[in-house]
Amino acid sequence: MNNLSPLSELTERWLRPAVERVPRGLAIGIPYAWLLIFFLAPFAIVLKISFAEPQLAMPPYTSIFEFLNEAGDYFSVELNLGNYLLLIEDDLYWRAYLNSLKIAAISTALALLLGFPMAYAMARAPERWRGPLVMMMILPFWTSFLIRVYAWIGILKGEGLLNGFLQWLGLIDQPLAILNTDIAVYIGIVYSYLPFMVLPLYATLEKMDESLLEAAADLGCRPFKALWKITVPLARPGIIAGSCLVFIPVVGEVVIPDLLGGSETLMIGRTLWSEFFTNRDWPVASAVAIVLLLLLVVPIALFQRHLLVRAEATR
Amino acid sequence: MKRGMSPINLTVLTLGFAFLYLPIFILIVFSFNESKLVNVWAGFSTKWYGEMAANDALIDAALVTLEVGLVSSTLATILGTMAAVLLTRFGRFRGRTLFAGMVLAPLVMPEVIIGLALLLMFLSLGLSRGTLTVVIAHATFAMAYVTVIVQSRLMSMDRAIEEAAQDLGCPPFRTFLNITLPIIAPAVIAGWLCAFTLSLDDLVIASFTTGPGATTLPMKIYSQVRLGVTPEINAISTLMIGVVTAGVIAASLINRRSHRRQGRADAPPRPA
Numbered sequence: 001m002n003n004l005s006p007l008s009e010l011t012e013r014w015l016r017p018a019v020e021r022v023p024r025g026l027a028i029g030i031p032y033a034w035l036l037i038f039f040l041a042p043f044a045i046v047l048k049i050s051f052a053e054p055q056l057a058m059p060p061y062t063s064i065f066e067f068l069n070e071a072g073d074y075f076s077v078e079l080n081l082g083n084y085l086l087l088i089e090d091d092l093y094w095r096a097y098l099n100s101l102k103i104a105a106i107s108t109a110l111a112l113l114l115g116f117p118m119a120y121a122m123a124r125a126p127e128r129w130r131g132p133l134v135m136m137m138i139l140p141f142w143t144s145f146l147i148r149v150y151a152w153i154g155i156l157k158g159e160g161l162l163n164g165f166l167q168w169l170g171l172i173d174q175p176l177a178i179l180n181t182d183i184a185v186y187i188g189i190v191y192s193y194l195p196f197m198v199l200p201l202y203a204t205l206e207k208m209d210e211s212l213l214e215a216a217a218d219l220g221c222r223p224f225k226a227l228w229k230i231t232v233p234l235a236r237p238g239i240i241a242g243s244c245l246v247f248i249p250v251v252g253e254v255v256i257p258d259l260l261g262g263s264e265t266l267m268i269g270r271t272l273w274s275e276f277f278t279n280r281d282w283p284v285a286s287a288v289a290i291v292l293l294l295l296l297v298v299p300i301a302l303f304q305r306h307l308l309v310r311a312e313a314t315r
Numbered sequence: 316m317k318r319g320m321s322p323i324n325l326t327v328l329t330l331g332f333a334f335l336y337l338p339i340f341i342l343i344v345f346s347f348n349e350s351k352l353v354n355v356w357a358g359f360s361t362k363w364y365g366e367m368a369a370n371d372a373l374i375d376a377a378l379v380t381l382e383v384g385l386v387s388s389t390l391a392t393i394l395g396t397m398a399a400v401l402l403t404r405f406g407r408f409r410g411r412t413l414f415a416g417m418v419l420a421p422l423v424m425p426e427v428i429i430g431l432a433l434l435l436m437f438l439s440l441g442l443s444r445g446t447l448t449v450v451i452a453h454a455t456f457a458m459a460y461v462t463v464i465v466q467s468r469l470m471s472m473d474r475a476i477e478e479a480a481q482d483l484g485c486p487p488f489r490t491f492l493n494i495t496l497p498i499i500a501p502a503v504i505a506g507w508l509c510a511f512t513l514s515l516d517d518l519v520i521a522s523f524t525t526g527p528g529a530t531t532l533p534m535k536i537y538s539q540v541r542l543g544v545t546p547e548i549n550a551i552s553t554l555m556i557g558v559v560t561a562g563v564i565a566a567s568l569i570n571r572r573s574h575r576r577q578g579r580a581d582a583p584p585r586p587a
Binding site: 023024027028030031032034035036037038039040041042043045046049114117118120121122124125126129131133135136137138139140142143144145146147148150151152153154155157161191194195244245248249251252253254255258259269272273276277282285286289292293296299300303304307308 | 415541
């Protein structure tokens with residue numbers, strides 16, 4: 001290296017590594033900046049506006065910061081807790097939160113009850129069937145969510161196909177009121193979110209070593225006990241992932257309660273939606289969003305940990 | 316090992332898939348119904364498709380949706396692929412945990428929260444609401460899906476090829492373009508398709524971030540559905556289902572072919 005001229009030494013030691021680092025810098029910088037601007041910063045703004053007061057202007061909220069330049073450069077922040085107090089005082093909000101959590105919990109349990117046998121049967125199917133079966137499970141999930149919910153309106157309504165079928169069978173005389181009740185909401189949610197439950201379950205069950213069950217059977221374990229003692233514990237990562245994928249979005253669900261539920265089906269996503277679009281009270285909508293996010297922090301963290309653990313494990 | 320399926324498993328799958336497919340099937344059948352009633356069959360007709368085609372507002376909404384879908388999914392694919400490379404090939408850079416958290420969070424974040432947050436951000440930035448803001452919003456949340464899909468391909472591919480290229484003096488960026496990208500291409504395409512259908516499908520985030528003149532198809536359908544069920548909606552739904560089904564099947568064929576080609580390259584040829 002001694003016979004290099006100072007210029008080429010400069011190039012070799014400093015310039016070239018620096019130039020080569022440009023793509024690396026850009027590769028880190030671009031997606032990072034994008035997410036900071038369009039994902040993290042928006043939440044800071046929601047938090048800020050949740051402390052503001054509504055006003056009849058555009059934007060329809062007051063500023064919580066004040067700059068008083070005449071009295072020197074002093075800066076004050078006025079936090080208005082009124083929106084959060086409203087969430088506590090008006091029972092509409094906490095009833096909507098509780099009801100959303102209840103509906104999400106029950107529909108997650110229903111999806112698990114229905115999804116586990118399906119995932120199990122798929123994982124035990126002959127190998128050449130598995131690809132097409134997974135494909136069949138994914139296909140409805142690619143089909144528009146709105147359309148799939150819409151399809152149920154024609155089936156569930158008073159003079160709809162389900163009532164017609166049940167009357168034809170002679171099981172009922174009067175049409176059942178299913179549409180615009182919580183039952184319709186449960187059907188819609190389980191139907192729409194079933195693939196989110198089945199696919200992670202299938203992914204864990206498919207990897208399971210079947211000889212474990214054979215060993216259990218050889219040792220005199222009944223099939224049902226083997227299912228409970230061996231299959232279910234081994235499927236735990238899939239159960240956790242599937243449950244998170246159903247539970248978290250369902251808590252904030254808007255479309256299904258709006259189209260299939262009745263006017264008394266309270267869900268917090270719907271409340272947020274109408275605060276925002278109908279009442280145009282953006283600060284309250286922001287406060288509703290912040291509290292919803294706080295409620296979901298634990299399941300979201302659980303799910304993220306699952307994804308990261310899985311990513312590290314396959315490294 | 317026994318092959319074939321036990322009767323219980325077969326029944327479970329039959330009933331399960333019937334539950335998943337019957338409503339879609341009924342919806343498609345009634346799009347060809349002569350009558351305006353969606354529950355009484357009155358003979359075959361394609362008149363609702365004609366009405367759909369004559370509905371200018373619907374066609375405009377479809378064009379907006381297509382434009383938003385094409386641009387946002389391309390943006391999401393570029394950003395998501397970069398994010399996936401970052402997570403799998405850059406080791407432990409500063410702020411990696413925050414990055415991994417941010418990139419995956421939209422997968423499970425309720426849409427109302429994402430929509431509200433992005434709208435308030437756009438207003439603070441002074442962006443006027445319209446097609447552009449919907450594109451940015453869709454790219455941001457679809458990016459997470461692209462990242463997961465591309466990441467899993469990057470983790471399963473053989474890194475020795477990349478290392479060989481770099482040992483022979485190929486700079487990292489060119490290694491990525493010439494070696495890595497062709498190998499992960501099927502996953503990148505699958506990610507693009509996923510981002511595209513997510514964008515076509517989205518109602519909630521688009522409703523928050525859109526402005527006058529940029530009504531997307533799901534928004535249009537939603538406002539019509541709230542007024543009542545009509546066969547015209549069945550017709551447009553059937554059309555959308557058809558397009559998406561064709562796309563998904565094409566994608567899976569591309570993916571399978573590339574897998575097979577890779578399988579041939581890796582494994583010694585099997586006797587026929």
